[in-house]
Amino acid sequence: MDMEGTTMKKGMPFSKEQISRANRVNLIDFAKSNGYILENGGRRALHAKQSGGLYFFKDNNKYYHFSTDTHGGPIDFVMQFWNMEFKKAVAYLLESELPQYQPTSQPVKEQGQLVLPEKAPNFRRVAWYLIHVRGIDPEIVSCLMHEKKLYQDKSGNCVFVGYDHEGMVKYCSLRGTRLEHPFKQDRPYSDKSYPFHIVGNSHKVYVCESPIDAMSHATLAKLASQDWKTDHRISLGCLSDQALKRFLHYYPNIAEIVFFLDNDKDATFQNGSPAPNWGQEAALNFVKKYLDLGYTSVIATPVTEDLNGDLLAYHNIIHNKERCGTLDYGIEL
Structure with missing residues (x-):
């Protein structure tokens, strides 16, 4: 499920630009504003507590849900977790006053190494x-x-x-x-x-x-x-x-x-x-x-x-x- 490539259909009440703008709503800000409690889920992601393995990715404005093996952008997210049809999901996102996602230039992929935190003198x-x-x-x-x-x-x-x-x-x-x-x-x-x-x-x-x-x-x-x-x-x-x-x-x-x-x-x-x-x-x-x-x-x-x-x-x-x-x-x- 990924609506990134959605095009204007006959009778669709939204323009391509409006659909694109809805899909550029900052998904992490949207999740936070709707009560999701986010914690560090690795270098690229934030994990939503008690949501069935739900992760939001910082570098592409997407989510992945392990329990249902589903993924996508803001429109997909609202359709899935608010149980809305496509038109209502787009309208809901357009009505939000949240900032747009601003993509950053892709850094060279780091080949980092896991470093364990320093041990306390006793446990x-x-x-x-x-x-x-x-x-x-x-x-x-x-x-x-x-x-x-x-x-x-x-x-x-x-x-x-x-x-x-x-x-x-x-x-x-x-x-x-x-x-x-x-x-x-x-x-x-x-x-x-x-x-x-x-x-x-x-x-x-x-x-x-x-x-x-x-x-x-x-x-x-x-x-x-x-x-x-x-x-x-x-x-x-x-x-x-x-x-x-x-x-x-x-x-x-x-x-x-x-x-x-x-x-x-x-x-x-x-x-x-x-x-x-x-x-x-x-x-x-x-x-x-x-x-x-x-x-x-x-x-x-x-x-x-x-x-x-x-x-x-x-x-x-x-x-x-x-x-x-x-x-x-x-x-x-």
């Missing part, structure tokens, strides 16, 4: 945050720190690291630990096709959206008296399967894939109308794709919004049952 804040705020098991936190997949930077952020098969750093994602100032960001030159990986030794992989979700699932397994080191767990970092494809290339013995993506059951569009359940729609598309490729593929859905929400809810149940003296450790994974 106490990250350990406190993951164990006491997020409910992650201390052994799992300690193990990942020992494997250099998790540490604390000098700003107190969680740093999650992904490697290639030769142990070279390829992916780095930061997560803030200050509850009053939520923060999440990928480092420049970070490659999302290299997953954050909790290593296992079985033929099964659990696919999660974030590193904290992967750690939460490992914790739930341990709480259920399972060996959390048996199965592989990876995080996609978004709703693209690039990281899964690379993982499967590195681990050809994998036979079963469990998609444990977010349950965005309460998602809404910017106008407040119900939006699709982005995480589960992506999981459904992935299951079909990987079944066709010969893998045993299934969907597991969090009861709450995500796996960390499930873990925190479980801790709360345990706490309440301990107080009442009716402890039951049954967990379904």
